[in-house]
Amino acid sequence: MTPQRKARIEAIAACRQPDLTVFMERVHKPHNVSAVLRTCDAVGIMRAHAVPAGGTLPKLNHTSGGAQRWIELVRHRDSAEGLKALKQQGFRLYAAHFSEQAIDFRTPDYTKPTAIVLGTEKFGVSDETATLVDEHIAIPMHGMAQSLNVSVATALVLYEAERQRRGAGMYEPRSLAEEPWKSLATDWIQR
Amino acid sequence: MTPQRKARIEAIAACRQPDLTVFMERVHKPHNVSAVLRTCDAVGIMRAHAVPAGGTLPKLNHTSGGAQRWIELVRHRDSAEGLKALKQQGFRLYAAHFSEQAIDFRTPDYTKPTAIVLGTEKFGVSDETATLVDEHIAIPMHGMAQSLNVSVATALVLYEAERQRRGAGMYEPRSLAEEPWKSLATDWIQR
Ligand SMILES: C[S@@+](CC[C@H](N)C(=O)[O-])C[C@H]1O[C@@H](n2cnc3c(N)ncnc32)[C@H](O)[C@@H]1O
Ligand SMILES: C[S@@+](CC[C@H](N)C(=O)[O-])C[C@H]1O[C@@H](n2cnc3c(N)ncnc32)[C@H](O)[C@@H]1O
Numbered sequence: 241m242t243p244q245r246k247a248r249i250e251a252i253a254a255c256r257q258p259d260l261t262v263f264m265e266r267v268h269k270p271h272n273v274s275a276v277l278r279t280c281d282a283v284g285i286m287r288a289h290a291v292p293a294g295g296t297l298p299k300l301n302h303t304s305g306g307a308q309r310w311i312e313l314v315r316h317r318d319s320a321e322g323l324k325a326l327k328q329q330g331f332r333l334y335a336a337h338f339s340e341q342a343i344d345f346r347t348p349d350y351t352k353p354t355a356i357v358l359g360t361e362k363f364g365v366s367d368e369t370a371t372l373v374d375e376h377i378a379i380p381m382h383g384m385a386q387s388l389n390v391s392v393a394t395a396l397v398l399y400e401a402e403r404q405r406r407g408a409g410m411y412e413p414r415s416l417a418e419e420p421w422k423s424l425a426t427d428w429i430q431r
Numbered sequence: 432m433t434p435q436r437k438a439r440i441e442a443i444a445a446c447r448q449p450d451l452t453v454f455m456e457r458v459h460k461p462h463n464v465s466a467v468l469r470t471c472d473a474v475g476i477m478r479a480h481a482v483p484a485g486g487t488l489p490k491l492n493h494t495s496g497g498a499q500r501w502i503e504l505v506r507h508r509d510s511a512e513g514l515k516a517l518k519q520q521g522f523r524l525y526a527a528h529f530s531e532q533a534i535d536f537r538t539p540d541y542t543k544p545t546a547i548v549l550g551t552e553k554f555g556v557s558d559e560t561a562t563l564v565d566e567h568i569a570i571p572m573h574g575m576a577q578s579l580n581v582s583v584a585t586a587l588v589l590y591e592a593e594r595q596r597r598g599a600g601m602y603e604p605r606s607l608a609e610e611p612w613k614s615l616a617t618d619w620i621q622r
Contacts, residue, residue: 310574381473392582
């Protein structure tokens with residue numbers, strides 16, 4: 241490994257955002273899961289969460305530039321258990337979900353510990369999950385179709401978080417504490 | 432058709448944005464083209480442009496909720512010809528393209544006539560196209576992967592345009608002129 245590559249890896253590990261995450265509820269198309277993880281990497285998410293559709297996660301393709309290599313993906317048996325764990329860790333849960341009570345996705349303060357919950361391609365967020373989260377957020381739709389692709393919706397919310405966090409200086413000079421930063425960088429360098 | 436459905440169609444046709452468009456340069460995966468068109472519909476694009484990869488456009492799947500039904504897709508033989516036509520129509524051309532000269536994608540004024548140029552999955556925007564456009568725009572990347580999925584990148588730029596245009600009142604009460612509005616609504620109602 242060149243010193244340049246090592247420095248690059250250390251700099252990227254340094255701006256990981258441990259208090260930003262996504263929770264995919266039974267998203268089942270591999271290209272969608274891949275695109276979500278690729279965007280997670282781009283905004284500095286360290287660890288993503290999923291309830292796999294049908295028990296196993298789809299096999300990921302490689303077009304995502306291998307972004308999933310740099311993200312830890314935690315599997316949960318069901319949404320109730322997974323969401324409870326995130327709440328206990330202090331995350332505020334936002335379901336991307338078009339409902340009567342949904343607020344515009346640009347309203348929340350995403351500089352606070354934030355988990356974005358996404359629904360499955362055909363049916364969206366489950367009723368149970370809709371009641372378990374803190375808030376529903378919606379992306380405005382001006383057209384004939386009723387929803388966006390799930391990886392597109394994820395990216396729009398995550399980049400609103402990125403905009404807010406960048407403005408708040410959360411990507412520099414280093415977001416991650418010394419300890420987790422060193423161990424993450426060491427782990428990446430060894431891969 | 433119920434009167435409610437007719438009124439909904441008329442209202443949606445009324446906020447189409449004739450001066451906002453995308454130009455896909457050889458985007459070849461059907462799920463990417465579908466996701467792009469679905470987002471185009473959501474932000475009110477009337478007509479999208481593409482240079483098909485290998486001469487023909489990929490067959491679109493139906494998971495996009497049929498959004499492509501509500502968008503006209505204009506095919507161009509090559510980028511030079513297509514981009515020239517857009518320039519003549521008064522569009523400012525922004526290539527989503529990571530280059531030395533790229534500016535942050537949130538900087539431009541997208542309330543002006545705007546065309547967003549996207550590159551092909553593997554190789555990005557061609558060298559020729561990079562020189563033909565007015566500006567390069569880039570979405571900040573904080574991770575290990577070098578680029579986002581193309582439909583994700585498209586959506587991030589288009590929703591920045593949506594944010595600006597909504598703020599400028601361009602979605603209400605009606606953006607489209609009387610004539611094109613009536614003919615578009617009539618066309619949609621007859622489908
Ligand atoms: C294709 S959509 C599901 C559509 C489903 N028919 C429904 O009614 O929810 C998949 C997921 O993408 C997210 N999504 C798509 N469009 C959205 C929008 N405009 N606002 C918020 N979330 C959206 C949601 O998390 C949704 O569960
Ligand atoms: C998967 S990328 C192509 C990657 C290619 N290796 C390159 O170097 O351009 C496909 C298209 O998505 C758009 N894109 C992806 N990530 C982007 C970013 N961070 N900023 C601007 N455009 C991006 C560009 O239009 C690009 O041509």
